[in-house]
Amino acid sequence: MGTVLNVNDINVYYGAIHALKGISFHVDEGEIVSLIGANGAGKTTAMHTISGLLRSKTGSLEFQGANISKTEPHKIVRMGLAQVPEGRRVFSSLTVLENLEMGAFIRTGSARKGIDEDLEKIFSRFPRLKERRKQVAGTLSGGEQQMLAIGRALMSRPKMLLLDEPSMGLAPIMVQEIFNCITQVNAEGTTVLLVEQNAKMALSISNRAYVLETGIISLEGNAADLLDNEQVKQAYLGA
Amino acid sequence: MNFITQTLNGLGLGSIYALVALGYSMVYGIVQLINFAHGDIIMVGGYILYLILVNLGMPLWMAIAAAILVCAVAGVLIQRVAYHRLLVHNAARISLLITALGVSIFLQNLFMILFSSNPRSVPTLIDFGSLSLGSLAIPSKTVINIVVSVIMMVGLQLLVNKTKIGKAMQAASEDTGAAKLMGINTNYVVAFTFAIGSALAAVGAVLYCNTYPQISPDMGNLLGLKAFVAAVLGGIGSIPGAMLGGYILGVAETLTKGYVTSTAYDAVVFGILILVLLIKPTGLLGENRKEKV
Ligand SMILES: Nc1ncnc2c1ncn2[C@@H]1O[C@H](COP(=O)(O)OP(=O)(O)OP(=O)(O)O)[C@@H](O)[C@H]1O
Ligand SMILES: [Mg+2]
Numbered sequence: 384m385g386t387v388l389n390v391n392d393i394n395v396y397y398g399a400i401h402a403l404k405g406i407s408f409h410v411d412e413g414e415i416v417s418l419i420g421a422n423g424a425g426k427t428t429a430m431h432t433i434s435g436l437l438r439s440k441t442g443s444l445e446f447q448g449a450n451i452s453k454t455e456p457h458k459i460v461r462m463g464l465a466q467v468p469e470g471r472r473v474f475s476s477l478t479v480l481e482n483l484e485m486g487a488f489i490r491t492g493s494a495r496k497g498i499d500e501d502l503e504k505i506f507s508r509f510p511r512l513k514e515r516r517k518q519v520a521g522t523l524s525g526g527e528q529q530m531l532a533i534g535r536a537l538m539s540r541p542k543m544l545l546l547d548e549p550s551m552g553l554a555p556i557m558v559q560e561i562f563n564c565i566t567q568v569n570a571e572g573t574t575v576l577l578v579e580q581n582a583k584m585a586l587s588i589s590n591r592a593y594v595l596e597t598g599i600i601s602l603e604g605n606a607a608d609l610l611d612n613e614q615v616k617q618a619y620l621g622a
Numbered sequence: 623m624n625f626i627t628q629t630l631n632g633l634g635l636g637s638i639y640a641l642v643a644l645g646y647s648m649v650y651g652i653v654q655l656i657n658f659a660h661g662d663i664i665m666v667g668g669y670i671l672y673l674i675l676v677n678l679g680m681p682l683w684m685a686i687a688a689a690i691l692v693c694a695v696a697g698v699l700i701q702r703v704a705y706h707r708l709l710v711h712n713a714a715r716i717s718l719l720i721t722a723l724g725v726s727i728f729l730q731n732l733f734m735i736l737f738s739s740n741p742r743s744v745p746t747l748i749d750f751g752s753l754s755l756g757s758l759a760i761p762s763k764t765v766i767n768i769v770v771s772v773i774m775m776v777g778l779q780l781l782v783n784k785t786k787i788g789k790a791m792q793a794a795s796e797d798t799g800a801a802k803l804m805g806i807n808t809n810y811v812v813a814f815t816f817a818i819g820s821a822l823a824a825v826g827a828v829l830y831c832n833t834y835p836q837i838s839p840d841m842g843n844l845l846g847l848k849a850f851v852a853a854v855l856g857g858i859g860s861i862p863g864a865m866l867g868g869y870i871l872g873v874a875e876t877l878t879k880g881y882v883t884s885t886a887y888d889a890v891v892f893g894i895l896i897l898v899l900l901i902k903p904t905g906l907l908g909e910n911r912k913e914k915v
Pocket of ligand 1: 402423
């Protein structure tokens with residue numbers, strides 16, 4: 384079991400704002416790792432940096448042993464690292480089916496085989512998407528859009544999946560459904576890095592977790608230990 | 623000339639505006655840049671057509687093909703050289719606008735140095751007299767303009783809605799960041815958009831030369847401006863909007879010229895724009911777009 388993702392001493396700035404102050408963390412093959420932290424801690428910044436949408440001034444990012452610090456975002460996806468971005472960001476003028484096809488954009492040649500089966504798999508996981516396959520994504524409910532965003536990312540058959548607040552704004556039953564889906568995807572062999580406000584749920588399905596506090600990792604450990612940690616309980620579990 | 627013929631001629635003129643407007647609209651849709659150098663691409667197309675046809679004495683189809691090819695390459699070159707770094711570094715909109723104006727001035731001056739500022743007349747390209755429909759006699763240039771613009775429009779719709787690169791264009795114009803996360807090379811998509819927009823402008827240039835057989839280094843100014851107005855009128859970023867805006871502008875201009883005033887017709891045209899934008903600020907077919915990071 385090797386390290387799939389290795390983030391080493393990254394510093395990310397928005398102009399003068401120093402959003403990530405030299406953080407390091409790693410995700411091993413087959414794991415679910417959570418990144419938790421308050422609003423503005425830098426979670427989305429970290430996700431964007433891993434996917435190449437933002438650049439770190441220092442350090443390195445390694446995915447499956449390859450340095451991706453300077454790799455263009457579209458190439459990173461082709462290497463097997465997909466992201467479900469914060470706020471879903473489905474293509475609202477495209478239909479459900481077209482959005483899923485966009486997810487499979489990188490699959491060319493022989494990799495196109497199996498697209499239909501993958502579509503069916505996503506439709507059986509989220510039957511509501513199947514009923515609405517011809518509907519434009521902009522008119523889906525928030526929960527349906529979240530299912531679509533997850534399905535879309537899975538269509539690239541990623542080795543590793545980044546999820547940025549997949550439960551945001553969803554009713555409890557939907558949250559449960561999304562988390563079930565994440566554990567299932569992980570059980571089928573996809574390594575997961577999860578950012579969540581819902582720290583309790585996130586920790587309950589994770590192997591390990593990191594706590595991010597204004598650009599610095601303040602705590603890390605096994606998810607079970609963090610669930611019992613007094614600091615974590617007070618700040619993130621509302622206990 | 624009766625009203626129907628006037629209207630058809632207006633559609634013919636509008637076809638040229640529409641083809642040029644598509645380039646403004648597609649580029650704006652994908653990078654939120656008003657590419658003021660787009661009007662000058664028509665001029666480049668006009669000169670290439672002239673050079674190949676007159677100076678080299680090659681057949682018309684070769685001249686048209688060369689104009690389209692050179693314009694597509696010029697569009698991509700402009701994007702790579704002038705805009706790419708600004709876009710990558712998220713430069714302020716005003717910097718992009720100033721750069722676009724700079725490129726426009728550069729192109730006009732370059733062609734002035736190369737070919738002087740004297741206009742040149744283009745020989746007749748295609749003329750089959752006129753098409754008779756009952757009592758109507760529609761001039762051949764009007765027929766050609768309308769038919770060609772409709773074919774281009776249908777082709778473009780097929781490209782955008784049915785092909786992989788077209789879907790990638792839609793995705794990137796809606797949310798560039800999310801498109802990148804799908805593994806789409808958005809640099810390539812942007813370059814492709816400039817190429818298609820410029821190729822359509824070249825087709826517009828051919829129709830323009832067939833309608834008004836004259837070229838000059840500043841010919842793109844007013845034509846480009848009106849096509850831009852057409853794009854805004856239709857709702858900038860919208861492909862059907864650009865076509866609709868072009869046709870409306872052409873008809874309005876021709877009818878105003880025919881029935882109201884033969885001098886101040888441009889004032890009427892711009893008046894229509896202001897009126898439409900007051901009532902519907904996003905243009906006729908435009909949508910409110912949410913800005914995304
Ligand atoms: N485009 C930007 N320009 C300037 N500052 C930004 C930008 N995006 C984020 N920031 C700042 O960087 C810091 C980290 O933001 P980030 O979005 O990574 O937080 P987050 O942990 O994802 O928060 P949330 O839980 O609210 O999503 C914040 O202080 C934020 O204001
Ligand atoms: Mg965030």
